[in-house]
Amino acid sequence: MTETLLGARKVRKEFPGVLANDDISISLQPGRILALLGENGAGKSTLVNILFGMYRPDEGHVIIKDEIVDLRGPDEAISRGIGMVHQHFQLVPPMRVVENIVLGAEPTRRGLVDLDEARTRVIALSERYGLEVDPDALVEDLPVGMQQRVEILKALYRDADVLILDEPTGVLTPQEADHLLGVLRELTETGLGIVFITHKLREVLAIADDIVVLRNGQVVGETRPSDTDESDLAEMMVGRNVMLQVEKSVSRPGDPVLEVKELEVKDDRGQIALDSLSFEVRAGEILGVAGVEGNGQRELVEAITGLRAPSVGVMKIEGEELTGESPRQITKKGVAHIPEDREKHGVVAIYSLAENTILNRYHRKPFSIRGILRRDVIRSHAQDVVDEFDVRTPSISVPASSLSGGNKQKLIVGREFSDDIKLLIAAQPTRGIDIGAIEFIHRRILEQRDKGAAVLLVSAELDEILGLSDRIAVLYDGKIMDVVDAQEANREQIGLLMAGITD
Amino acid sequence: MSRSVFRIVAIPFMAVVFGVLIGALLIVSQGGSPAEAYKALLVGGLGDSDAVLRTLQKATPLIFGGLAVAFAFKAGMFNIGGQGQLLVGAVFAAGVGFGIDGLPVLIHLPAALIVGAVAGALWGGIAGTLKATTGAHEVIVTIMLNFVAGNLTDWLAANPWKDNSGSNIVARTPLVENSATIPTIGAVPVGFLLAVAVSVACWLVLERTSYGFEVRSVGHNRHAAQYSGMKVGWIMSSTMAVSGMLAGLGGAVESLGVDGRFEAGVNVGLGFEGITIALLARANPLGVIPAALLVGLMEAGAARMQYKSDVAPELIDVIQALILFFVAAPIIIRWLLRMRHDNSEQLQLGAGWGKS
Numbered sequence: 001m002t003e004t005l006l007g008a009r010k011v012r013k014e015f016p017g018v019l020a021n022d023d024i025s026i027s028l029q030p031g032r033i034l035a036l037l038g039e040n041g042a043g044k045s046t047l048v049n050i051l052f053g054m055y056r057p058d059e060g061h062v063i064i065k066d067e068i069v070d071l072r073g074p075d076e077a078i079s080r081g082i083g084m085v086h087q088h089f090q091l092v093p094p095m096r097v098v099e100n101i102v103l104g105a106e107p108t109r110r111g112l113v114d115l116d117e118a119r120t121r122v123i124a125l126s127e128r129y130g131l132e133v134d135p136d137a138l139v140e141d142l143p144v145g146m147q148q149r150v151e152i153l154k155a156l157y158r159d160a161d162v163l164i165l166d167e168p169t170g171v172l173t174p175q176e177a178d179h180l181l182g183v184l185r186e187l188t189e190t191g192l193g194i195v196f197i198t199h200k201l202r203e204v205l206a207i208a209d210d211i212v213v214l215r216n217g218q219v220v221g222e223t224r225p226s227d228t229d230e231s232d233l234a235e236m237m238v239g240r241n242v243m244l245q246v247e248k249s250v251s252r253p254g255d256p257v258l259e260v261k262e263l264e265v266k267d268d269r270g271q272i273a274l275d276s277l278s279f280e281v282r283a284g285e286i287l288g289v290a291g292v293e294g295n296g297q298r299e300l301v302e303a304i305t306g307l308r309a310p311s312v313g314v315m316k317i318e319g320e321e322l323t324g325e326s327p328r329q330i331t332k333k334g335v336a337h338i339p340e341d342r343e344k345h346g347v348v349a350i351y352s353l354a355e356n357t358i359l360n361r362y363h364r365k366p367f368s369i370r371g372i373l374r375r376d377v378i379r380s381h382a383q384d385v386v387d388e389f390d391v392r393t394p395s396i397s398v399p400a401s402s403l404s405g406g407n408k409q410k411l412i413v414g415r416e417f418s419d420d421i422k423l424l425i426a427a428q429p430t431r432g433i434d435i436g437a438i439e440f441i442h443r444r445i446l447e448q449r450d451k452g453a454a455v456l457l458v459s460a461e462l463d464e465i466l467g468l469s470d471r472i473a474v475l476y477d478g479k480i481m482d483v484v485d486a487q488e489a490n491r492e493q494i495g496l497l498m499a500g501i502t503d
Numbered sequence: 504m505s506r507s508v509f510r511i512v513a514i515p516f517m518a519v520v521f522g523v524l525i526g527a528l529l530i531v532s533q534g535g536s537p538a539e540a541y542k543a544l545l546v547g548g549l550g551d552s553d554a555v556l557r558t559l560q561k562a563t564p565l566i567f568g569g570l571a572v573a574f575a576f577k578a579g580m581f582n583i584g585g586q587g588q589l590l591v592g593a594v595f596a597a598g599v600g601f602g603i604d605g606l607p608v609l610i611h612l613p614a615a616l617i618v619g620a621v622a623g624a625l626w627g628g629i630a631g632t633l634k635a636t637t638g639a640h641e642v643i644v645t646i647m648l649n650f651v652a653g654n655l656t657d658w659l660a661a662n663p664w665k666d667n668s669g670s671n672i673v674a675r676t677p678l679v680e681n682s683a684t685i686p687t688i689g690a691v692p693v694g695f696l697l698a699v700a701v702s703v704a705c706w707l708v709l710e711r712t713s714y715g716f717e718v719r720s721v722g723h724n725r726h727a728a729q730y731s732g733m734k735v736g737w738i739m740s741s742t743m744a745v746s747g748m749l750a751g752l753g754g755a756v757e758s759l760g761v762d763g764r765f766e767a768g769v770n771v772g773l774g775f776e777g778i779t780i781a782l783l784a785r786a787n788p789l790g791v792i793p794a795a796l797l798v799g800l801m802e803a804g805a806a807r808m809q810y811k812s813d814v815a816p817e818l819i820d821v822i823q824a825l826i827l828f829f830v831a832a833p834i835i836i837r838w839l840l841r842m843r844h845d846n847s848e849q850l851q852l853g854a855g856w857g858k859s
């Protein structure tokens with residue numbers, strides 16, 4: 001009988017200037033779900049990357065099935081039955097689902113890939129675990145939730161006994177997340193073990209068997225859902241009492257800042273994504289946009305920020321026409337934008353933190369004068385952002401790629417907040433951020449509101465929408481179903497509207 | 504910091520070492536003496552002031568060619584059209600050089616250089632603009648433009664601009680005027696000094712100006728550049744124009760400082776060596792200088808090596824190819840040296856080559 005399916009024994013990993021894992025020991029038993037909790041930069045991803053053979057520990061060992069192993073790379077981990085779903089999917093977008101799943105382990109017949117056999121096996125697998133996918137769909141056409149299923153199937157196809165999931169629910173809608181948790185529970189019934197990283201305490205309490213809390217690279221607590229609760233966990237993670245819900249004063253909205261009239265926007269495939277949308281956001285108020293992802297939120301944000309040209313309609317900021325302006329012009333008018341996809345739009349991975357903090361203001365005084373970058377000014381500005389937003393990093397000279405996911409997000413938020421803002425467009429502003437930092441960022445958003453900025457908040461987190469917004473617009477299939485006053489809104493009502501149901 | 508510098512220099516350095524070692528094996532297999540051959544090579548490239556001059560002259564257009572590839576690469580583009588840009592730069596610089604007389608050096612020479620640079624810039628700019636406006640892949644377009652440039656310059660040198668002196672039957676222009684000839688100071692051609700200055704300027708532009716910031720941003724993450732309000736299309740076309748300008752300058756320097764004229768077929772291959780140089784320099788404009796000097800030295804010494812030790816000068820091409828191979832496939836060097844490589848220390852050569 002296997003005791004430890006997957007484990008770490010006294011693992012230590014140091015990056016230049018950071019002790020990411022310090023003497024960490026964990027152990028996952030068959031059929032159990034181990035949740036890893038911890039602040040941004042606590043060392044969770046580093047630990048699972050070591051378990052998966054991506055990094056080598058400086059000291060200590062990885063244990064697989066009660067055996068000490070020296071993993072040479074992910075291939076070896078995979079062949080020993082470890083599967084991992086990265087936060088950034090490792091799929092080949094222009095290829096079909098079945099091809100992606102079998103890639104590297106294709107069934108062959110007379111030296112050729114036997115796709116029929118592959119399809120049969122994939123279908124059997126997906127039926128067995130309730131992970132329905134269309135095996136012939138192209139991965140690039142699938143929503144994130146589906147792509148994640150493909151990733152999980154990929155691991156199961158390789159007969160994984162352990163599944164590692166690094167923040168799998170960060171990109172999912174609440175419904176998709178619930179479904180995923182159900183699937184994971186079911187998977188453990190066959191004896192599979194799961195390591196699961198998340199910042200959502202609700203999920204941890206709902207699904208974990210064992211909970212390990214990391215802080216500053218060390219294990220600071222081990223517990224079980226029955227022995228703890230949300231505020232307990234929060235305190236263990238952050239080391240202080242955390243307000244899970246920020247207090248907010250009543251808004252005093254002023255004149256309209258953003259006016260959108262009859263906006264029609266097409267998506268990448270030329271389908272109508274937003275259908276004659278009209279709304280306004282006024283100074284000093286937060287308009288939350290709720291909705292299941294893929295109902296036009298992305299296109300809305302891209303249209304307002306100038307990244308996507310609308311086919312019809314008018315957008316104005318303080319009465320000035322916005323339609324057809326370039327992103328540069330729009331930023332100039334006082335629009336700040338926290339982008340939804342931080343890896344794609346938010347940072348340049350190999351740039352230093354300093355360079356990343358001037359990404360959209362490098363051309364302005366005081367950061368450059370007559371086309372020459374002023375490095376001292378840039379560095380001190382970056383240091384300010386890093387200090388103020390508590391970006392955990394050994395220095396501002398390291399590349400953004402060395403930051404943990406949540407710290408990247410903090411850097412972006414910090415960059416966007418360092419200006420006089422008329423309109424703040426915040427798309428998933430706290431995605432991947434730990435609860436302590438969420439509290440902080442929520443406060444800062446409210447602060448902007450109280451200073452008179454108009455805020456458009458787009459979020460897949462219903463709690464975030466309900467907690468921060470003054471008014472809530474529910475987007476469904478490219479249309480606004482209704483705009484409700486946040487004080488009168490409740491989860492059920494918004495949930496129904498999100499599903500396109502009006503009474 | 505010093506550790507990362509070491510990591511950056513280690514691969515090109517070891518690539519050169521391995522290239523030279525395998526070259527030695529090849530010499531032995533042909534019954535020659537590597538020590539003798541390499542000694543002749545070094546003497547031929549560094550032995551006296553003539554040799555040094557040869558090396559520097561060979562290195563000069565290589566620097567420009569390497570810069571051209573490196574600069575485009577910073578914006579994530581692969582300029583494989585250095586050859587064409589170099590040819591148009593060379594022919595038009597020569598055109599100004601022989602076509603006008605009676606100008607003082609201080610006007611004539613810069614004018615000829617500038618015309619060569621502009622010709623190269625236009626040639627490179629075509630590819631960049633097509634990419635920005637239609638999405639046409641710059642690799643395909645620049646390859647096609649290489650053919651166009653080859654034929655255009657051949658035709659110019661064989662017809663309107665042909666050297667009709669004496670009984671010349673070669674497709675070449677007349678010699679450029681003295682006032683358009685790049686002088687040398689002792690063993691140092693002024694063109695080389697210009698190349699070094701341009702390398703430093705390229706580095707400064709890329710690292711210290713807001714334009715360079717835009718170029719690098721587009722190269723590393725086009726989406727983030729767009730999000731940041733950069734005009735991605737404009738950056739791509741202008742970068743290719745700058746890249747073409749650099750190659751064009753290389754051609755101009757070749758015509759005005761080395762050959763003294765434009766002659767069809769003489770510069771063939773120079774533009775492509777820029778790719779080797781840029782790779783060896785890991786696309787760093789300052790790294791281009793030592794990389795070009797190394798290749799220049801080998802080319803300058805090849806003749807003496809053949810004459811002294813009977814080793815075919817093609818060996819130099821083989822060594823260059825080996826170096827390129829090792830630089831492009833660093834994994835082999837890591838494996839040979841058992842250099843520990845772990846994903847947490849990923850070395851990035853920037854955005855992928857040839858990505859659309």
Ligand SMILES: Nc1ncnc2c1ncn2[C@@H]1O[C@H](COP(=O)(O)OP(=O)(O)OP(=O)(O)O)[C@@H](O)[C@H]1O
Nearest residue numbers: 015020040041042043044045046402403404405406
């Ligand atoms: N490749 C790397 N190079 C240098 N430092 C790194 C690297 N990867 C991680 N770090 C550092 O190690 C620490 C732990 O990072 P890790 O990604 O494990 O955190 P995390 O717990 O997953 O955080 P998050 O919740 O934000 O994802 C951080 O301080 C980070 O900056």
Ligand SMILES: [Mg+2]
Nearest residue numbers: 044045404405
């Ligand atoms: Mg992480």
